[in-house]
Each structure stands twice: as C-alpha cells, then as structure tokens.
Amino acid sequence: MTGNELRQAYLDFFKTKGHAIITGSSLIPQNDPTVLFTTAGMHPLVPYLLGEPHPAGKRLCNCQKCIRTGDIDDVGDLSHLTFFEMLGNWSLGDYFKEEAIAWSFEFLTSHSYLGFSPESLFVTVFAGSEAAPRDEEAIMIWKKHGIPDNRIFPLPMSDNWWGPAGQTGPCGPDTEMFIDTGRAPCGPDCRPGCKCGKFFEIWNDVFMQYEKTQHGRYLPLKQHNVDTGMGVERTVAMMQGKSSVYETELFAPIIQAISEASGRRMPDNDEIARAFRIIADHSRSAVFILGDEQGIVPGNLGQGYVLRRLIRRAVRFARRLGMREGFFRPVAEAVIAAYSHIYPELEQNRGRILSELDKEEARFEETLTRGMAELDKVLQKMKESCQTVLPGKMAFRLYDTYGFPLEFTKEICREQGVGVDLEGFTSSFEAHRNISRQGVDKAFKGGLADHSEMTTRLHTATHILHRSLQIVLGDHVRQKGSNITAERLRFDFVHNAKMTPEEIRKVEEIVNDVIRKDLPVTVEQMTLEDAKARGATALFTTKYGEMVKVYSIGDFSKEVCGGPHVSRTGALGRFKIVKEEASSAGVRRIRAVLEDTSSIASG
Numbered sequence: 324m325t326g327n328e329l330r331q332a333y334l335d336f337f338k339t340k341g342h343a344i345i346t347g348s349s350l351i352p353q354n355d356p357t358v359l360f361t362t363a364g365m366h367p368l369v370p371y372l373l374g375e376p377h378p379a380g381k382r383l384c385n386c387q388k389c390i391r392t393g394d395i396d397d398v399g400d401l402s403h404l405t406f407f408e409m410l411g412n413w414s415l416g417d418y419f420k421e422e423a424i425a426w427s428f429e430f431l432t433s434h435s436y437l438g439f440s441p442e443s444l445f446v447t448v449f450a451g452s453e454a455a456p457r458d459e460e461a462i463m464i465w466k467k468h469g470i471p472d473n474r475i476f477p478l479p480m481s482d483n484w485w486g487p488a489g490q491t492g493p494c495g496p497d498t499e500m501f502i503d504t505g506r507a508p509c510g511p512d513c514r515p516g517c518k519c520g521k522f523f524e525i526w527n528d529v530f531m532q533y534e535k536t537q538h539g540r541y542l543p544l545k546q547h548n549v550d551t552g553m554g555v556e557r558t559v560a561m562m563q564g565k566s567s568v569y570e571t572e573l574f575a576p577i578i579q580a581i582s583e584a585s586g587r588r589m590p591d592n593d594e595i596a597r598a599f600r601i602i603a604d605h606s607r608s609a610v611f612i613l614g615d616e617q618g619i620v621p622g623n624l625g626q627g628y629v630l631r632r633l634i635r636r637a638v639r640f641a642r643r644l645g646m647r648e649g650f651f652r653p654v655a656e657a658v659i660a661a662y663s664h665i666y667p668e669l670e671q672n673r674g675r676i677l678s679e680l681d682k683e684e685a686r687f688e689e690t691l692t693r694g695m696a697e698l699d700k701v702l703q704k705m706k707e708s709c710q711t712v713l714p715g716k717m718a719f720r721l722y723d724t725y726g727f728p729l730e731f732t733k734e735i736c737r738e739q740g741v742g743v744d745l746e747g748f749t750s751s752f753e754a755h756r757n758i759s760r761q762g763v764d765k766a767f768k769g770g771l772a773d774h775s776e777m778t779t780r781l782h783t784a785t786h787i788l789h790r791s792l793q794i795v796l797g798d799h800v801r802q803k804g805s806n807i808t809a810e811r812l813r814f815d816f817v818h819n820a821k822m823t824p825e826e827i828r829k830v831e832e833i834v835n836d837v838i839r840k841d842l843p844v845t846v847e848q849m850t851l852e853d854a855k856a857r858g859a860t861a862l863f864t865t866k867y868g869e870m871v872k873v874y875s876i877g878d879f880s881k882e883v884c885g886g887p888h889v890s891r892t893g894a895l896g897r898f899k900i901v902k903e904e905a906s907s908a909g910v911r912r913i914r915a916v917l918e919d920t921s922s923i924a925s926g
C-alpha cells in the first residue's frame with residue numbers, strides 16, 4: 324500500500340462509519356499564540372473539542388500536515404520526523420472508547436483495509452495515577468478484540484496521557500498502537516515505546532474524558548471526545564515491511580535527489596545514512612513551511628527561527644556528504660514534485676521556496692566564515708599561552724553564538740594539534756538546553772488554543788480591519804496571514820504600497836465607527852458555495868460542498884471562519900494601529916491593539 328492509497332483508505336473507511344471528511348489546515352496555527360506550528364490534527368479543532376458545534380457534525384476525519392520539532396535531535400533514526408502527515412478521526416461528544424478501539428482494530432487488521440496480522444499488534448494503555456484510575460475499560464475492549472494481556476502494556480501518565488496543553492482544560496488517557504517489526508528485542512526491557520526500532524508506534528486514540536482544573540484536580544468532563552492520530556509515513560513503512568520511514572515511495576525521490584547531488588548511495592545504517600535522513604527530513608519540513616500560505620521565511624524568532632534551524636542543519640549534513648552550494652534546489656524540487664498533487668500550495672509557491680532556501684544557505688556560509696575567523700583568533704591566543712585544550716565553554720560559544728558546528732571545531736583543532744574539552748561543551752550545552760527547553764516545550768505542545776476574552780475580541784477586530792482595508796485601499800486587499808496574542812493582532816494582507824498616514828487614520832476611523840455602532844455578530848452554517856454566493860470572504864481552500872461557518876458583523880462584513888467571536892462589536896474597546904510595514908513582496912503587515920473600553924467613553 325502506498326501513501327496515496329493509505330490516505331484514501333483511511334478517509335473511505337471513516338466515511339463508512341459516518342464521518343465527514345474535512346479539509347486540513349495551514350501548518351501555521353491561526354489565532355493561536357500558544358504554539359508555533361500545527362502539531363496534530365486535533366489542533367485546529369480545539370474550539371469544537373471544547374463544545375462549540377462543528378458545521379460538519381460530530382464525527383470528523385481528515386489528513387493534516389504537521390510539524391513537531393521537539394524531537395529534532397532524534398531525527399536520523401528509523402522513525403522520527405519533523406514534518407509528517409497525520410490521519411485522524413474525531414468524535415465530538417458522540418462515540419467513545421468502544422467504537423474508537425473497535426474501528427482502529429478493524430482498520431488495522433481487516434483485509435479490506437490494512438490487513439496487519441492481529442499478532443503483530445501491541446498496545447499501550449494508561450496505567451493510572453493520582454489523577455485518574457487505570458484505564459480498565461480500554462484494556463477490556465482490547466481483550467474483547469483478541470489482544471491478550473501480554474500484548475497490552477499499561478504505562479504511566481508520561482507515556483499514555485494527552486493534554487491539556489495549557490494549565491487547564493480537557494485531557495485524558497490514550498491508547499497507542501504499535502506494530503512489532505519482528506526484529507530481535509534490544510534487551511529484556513524492550514517493549515512498545517522503546518527507541519530501538521523493534522516496535523513502531525503508528526496510531527494513538529485519545530479519550531478526552533477529564534478536565535484539569537486550576538487547582539490541579541481532574542474532574543469528569545461533560546462532553547466525551549475522541550481524538551485520534553495515525554502517522555502516514557510510519558504506517559506506510561510498516562505496510563511495506565520496511566525498517567525505516569525513509570525507505571518508502573514517499574521518500575524515494577527525495578533520497579534519490581540527495582544521492583545524485585552527493586554522488587553517494589544511501590547505506591543501510593550508519594553515520595552516512597543518518598546524514599541522508601536528516602537532509603531528507605529537514606528539507607521536506609523546510610519546503611512545507613516555506614510553501615505554506617502564511618509566507619514564513621527564515622528569521623531569528625518564532626517559526627522563522629525553527630525554519631532557519633532546519634535549513635542550516637540540513638546544510639551542515641549536506642556538507643558532510645560533500646554536497647556543494649545550491650544542493651537544495653534538486654532536493655526541494657523532488658519534495659514539490661512528490662507532494663503537489665495533495666498540497667498544491669507547494670507548486671504555487673515554488674519560486675519563493677527555492678529562492679529562500681538558496682538565500683539561507685548563502686547566509687549560513689557567511690556565518691561559517693565568521694566562526695572560522697573567531698576560532699583562528701582563539702587558537703592563536705592559545706598558542707601564545709601554550710594551552711593545548713580548547714575550553715568547552717569556548718566551543719559552545721562558537722556553536723551557540725556563531726552557529727559554528729562542533730565537528731568543524733574539532734576538525735580544525737585536530738589539525739592544529741589542539742584538543743577540545745567535550746565534557747565542558749556538553750555541560751554548557753545541557754545547561755543551555757534546559758533553559759531553552761522550558762520555552763520550547765511551551766511552544767511545541769500540541770494543544771489548546773488561547774481563547775481568552777482578549778484574543779476573542781482581537782479576532783473580531785481582525786474581521787472588521789480586513790473589511791475596512793478593502794474599503795480604504797480597494798477590493799484587491801486579501802488576508803495573507805493572521806496572528807493574535809493576548810496583547811495585539813497582526814494582520815498580513817495583499818497590497819503593494821506603503822499605507823499613507825491618511826489611509827491608516829481612515830481605517831482606524833472606520834473600525835472604531837463599527838465598534839461604536841455596537842453591531843451584532845452572528846453566525847450561520849452553510850456550504851462553502853452558498854457562503855461565497857452570499858459574498859462571504861473565504862480565506863482557505865475548503866473542499867467543494869463542505870459545510871462552513873459564516874460570521875457576519877451587522878451588514879459590515881461576512882467571513883468564513885471557525886470563530887469564536889464576541890457577540891457585539893461594542894465589547895471591543897478602542898482600535899489603534901501601532902505599526903504598518905512590509906511583510907514580503909506585495910504583502911503589508913499591520914499590528915494593532917484594542918485599548919480599554921473605558922477610554923472610548925472619555926474620547
């Protein structure tokens with residue numbers, strides 16, 4: 324079974340179980356400041372998991388492109404990826420454990436679908452903790468389907484519990500499904516979850532049945548949801564009897580391009596194979612991030628920083644394989660060719676993808692040159708004072724501040740007869756990692772969006788701003804991106820000139836006028852075609868016939884959107900544009916805030 328066939332089989336199967344197929348979302352979460360990337364299919368569905376009705380109903384399924392970089396250091400092994408596709412099915416307060424497990428089992432083992440032998444299937448379940456009891460129900464259901472005790476592993480909260488991403492919210496135990504590859508175990512403790520590659524995790528069913536309160540208690544949740552996620556790359560690898568995700572047709576053209584550009588064949592399993600995998604994975608992720616509609620480019624903050632890190636890491640490993648400047652082009656072309664039939668945005672943004680990769684590679688070359696100069700200086704000083712070991716802190720400074728890779732430092736030092744204090748390097752590295760991990764963990768947790776009152780108000784203000792910009796600048800104005808934190812909104816839109824102070828003032832005036840009129844904000848459900856026929860702005864490519872929600876702000880604006888919004892515009896406060904600047908070619912960016920409502924009365 325190929326990747327294309329798997330996606331189709333999954334969606335077909337869940338359609339027969341009454342699920343509506345919904346479109347996947349952008350890789351960049353909309354209006355959610357708590358995470359940098361879409362990390363799971365459930366992520367864009369958070370409002371519905373919290374109880375808002377979804378226009379397509381209570382049973383949903385789809386294929387979602389995801390980025391997770393929390394495990395970036397594990398990439399290069401047999402199964403970890405920073406970009407992957409996730410197939411998912413959801414119950415929004417509808418079916419629960421019984422059906423979810425029965426359908427997972429049926430899809431995995433039925434000969435009409437994946438046809439895995441039930442003997443190759445191992446599962447883990449929640450073992451229980453102070454928070455909640457052991458998931459006896461899940462254990463019982465698996466047994467009913469013929470999975471014996473010795474293939475059911477109860478594991479602690481750190482393994483078999485999902486959410487909440489924030490401090491509070493819905494969460495619950497999960498059951499994870501693994502395929503036994505048939506290889507020898509790595510030791511007596513080898514079990515599902517072990518990293519040696521014997522067991523491949525391919526699917527996770529989360530049972531959201533608790534709500535974590537502010538006081539850290541877990542209370543039963545009124546609406547029981549199911550949230551599942553199946554990894555496409557891993558499942559296809561298992562279907563094809565491969566030992567790594569890089570050996571299927573999903574990666575073949577990418578590996579081939581790396582092979583041609585480096586003049587090497589990918590060996591089975593060594594440092595060279597690891598370099599091949601890292602280049603393949605990171606290039607694929609970079610192409611998907613650059614190809615996303617939101618127009619992220621390499622930078623020093625947020626998503627741009629993650630993108631930069633992926634590209635530079637790929638360049639580093641490419642140099643190790645002897646690949647020269649410009650190697651990204653054929654590799655990226657291979658990714659675009661392999662995926663454009665499902666993700667047409669890659670083809671549409673081909674120009675930007677290729678040029679940004681080239682530019683970032685060139686910038687990294689400069690960084691390396693600077694790091695080299697710094698290292699030369701340090702070595703000179705060491706020679707003068709007869710030092711023969713480069714302090715670990717210094718190697719780390721070169722790595723951290725100059726982006727100079729440790730192996731380059733080691734190599735150059737070796738040529739000069741100087742050692743490197745690797746232990747010192749590792750302890751500086753760990754100390755730094757612990758500090759930054761706290762931030763990274765926060766940013767990468769798959770999870771619940773921030774639907775605080777302020778972000779909801781800013782979200783409604785974004786709709787009013789969008790329409791006001793069209794009135795002042797013209798109908799060509801179209802949203803290119805939106806990002807909301809509790810402090811401000813950021814709005815990117817198509818327009819190719821700097822806005823004049825007069826235009827900015829006019830836009831502010833219109834927005835504040837709509838706020839003053841206290842217009843009602845209403846929502847209706849309809850098909851995308853109806854929404855368009857009624858003049859609603861629709862931003863993302865949704866499938867033909869799919870039901871959508873349309874939010875209207877009086878007669879002023881009408882947009883297809885998932886919400887949530889305030890119920891009247893009077894709740895917003897005073898709107899103020901704090902910055903207007905270029906975002907990329909032909910795209911402008913506005914940052915705006917809502918000032919306290921009380922100031923409206925006085926002004």
Ligand code: SER
Nearest residue numbers: 363365527550551552
């Ligand atoms: N949210 C769960 C996961 O990402 C199931 O989709 O594993």
